Amino acid sequence: MNDSAALKSILLLAANPKGTVSLRLQEEEREIKERLRLAGYGKVPVSSTGAPRPRDIQQAMLDFKPQIVPQ
Numbered sequence: 034m035n036d037s038a039a040l041k042s043i044l045l046l047a048a049n050p051k052g053t054v055s056l057r058l059q060e061e062e063r064e065i066k067e068r069l070r071l072a073g074y075g076k077v078p079v080s081s082t083g084a085p086r087p088r089d090i091q092q093a094m095l096d097f098k099p100q101i102v103p104q
Contacts, residue, residue: 040074044099045081046090058083 045065047058062081069077080097082089094102 040077041100042078042080042097043101043103044093044097045079045103046085046093047081048084 045062047056047062049056049058062079066077066079069079080093080099082093085093
């Protein structure tokens with residue numbers, strides 16, 4: 034990564050609805066962080082919220098002020 038480029042903060046929102054097959058959400062988060070590190074981004078600030086309700090999403094946006102929220 035170019036030193037002059039500012040790191041973007043990332044907010045991961047993960048939910049596994051009741052009655053569905055487990056989605057391995059923690060493993061996916063770990064894989065994302067590892068891939069970013071291997072790509073040369075170092076320690077990208079990744080925050081996560083598990084099983085968020087609508088108000089939790091709103092609060093996480095205010096608390097973490099992320100630039101990226103993947104769909």
